[in-house]
Amino acid sequence: MNILLTNDDGIFAPGIAAAYKELVKLGDVTVVAPSDAMSGAGHSITVFEPLECEEVEVPGAFTGYSVSGSPADCVKLAIMEICDKKIDLVVSGINNGANVGINVYYSGTVGAAMEAAFYKIPAVALSACRKGDVDLTSAAKHAGSVLKKLLPPKHSGVVNINIPQLTPGNPKGVKVVPQSTFGFNEHYVKEKSHTGKTQYQLTGGNYLDKDSPADTIALSEGFVTVTALGFDMTDYKNMENLHQIKWD
């Protein structure tokens, strides 16, 4: 099995090294990841500038390809230019921070996996809850054992896997749950820069939903969450309303 591994925390992040150690047990792994941390990159791509790509050694972990772009750029470039063999599975992560709820839109980790899905390659996004200390090695082990259940990879779209905070007793098990569409409790802190300009720093980020059968809730309860994500954003219910309008 040929596995392409990427992430959004950058090629030198501990999470991708931890994921690599699990994935080499399952197949041949090629790493193509951003040269810099790209958290919040979402599904952005680089259109006006060329991407630079170079082979880099991450000591004690792997030799991979570093790309001057977003996580989705890495997947696009890997599929079209870097990988010689057919890719059977794309893994993105393991991210230092959960990617559940509407956060999946902002997530470079999920964006990279979705890019693979565009090319009809089965893709998995791996993320670990960041509350408290994060043991990404243990989180990657849990993610790896969940991932094994999806092999041989044949799903379409993205399977989004999140590992809960690894306190004693966690994970409590695995739950297949839909993506929450509730928002966050977040705000900006207003301050003055040293040049006198007004600056706003985003902060907060607790989820607003409390009791729905959603990824946000199950993760906070200590379960590993598994969610199938697709890329048809069409809202068919609202489409019915649009069809009622006399346009001409």
Place this chain on the structure above:
Amino acid sequence: MNILLTNDDGIFAPGIAAAYKELVKLGDVTVVAPSDAMSGAGHSITVFEPLECEEVEVPGAFTGYSVSGSPADCVKLAIMEICDKKIDLVVSGINNGANVGINVYYSGTVGAAMEAAFYKIPAVALSACRKGDVDLTSAAKHAGSVLKKLLPPKHSGVVNINIPQLTPGNPKGVKVVPQSTFGFNEHYVKEKSHTGKTQYQLTGGNYLDKDSPADTIALSEGFVTVTALGFDMTDYKNMENLHQIKWD
């Protein structure tokens, strides 16, 4: 009606000025847009750095707020910090380039509108086909007349409106069509930088689908396309497969 206007081509782009001229006929318009062009920004947000915001005058057009971030950042900041009054409608665009098919994932224009939808504010993304010369003033007029049909704004999610190439006879009418999930025909051009590094420039971008009842096709045929987009990415069909797996 209080309208928030943003875009992804930046506050000084001709498209946002053209959109502004149409929107002031409909209500009070506050402009909060990126200081720089952010094409391909998708739904990225700025998490690790503060945003800078300043009032700027765009000569002959409007006075608005310029933000050192992504289109989604602009909407978030406008809702939480800049706009005093309740926002009734968020408009993003008009973008110089179509946003149909899987391109909506890469689109900062749609990302900004989706951010508003997270806050339960009706949102509209406006884009114009870039093939040949683009007359954004005419495109904005067509978009404005379509937008009027959605007033007073009460839809959830995003209504994604695309204006076709304005050749004689176009637009042929308005079509309510789903988002195409087919990919593009695109590739990288490989070259060496002046420092000897390998660089890859993304190019191409024709859609691969030929005959489905999709936004991509209708737009290329000369119709204005109208598509309802939502933000529950859960793929319920694939969820059924995941529920069949024995996880523990």
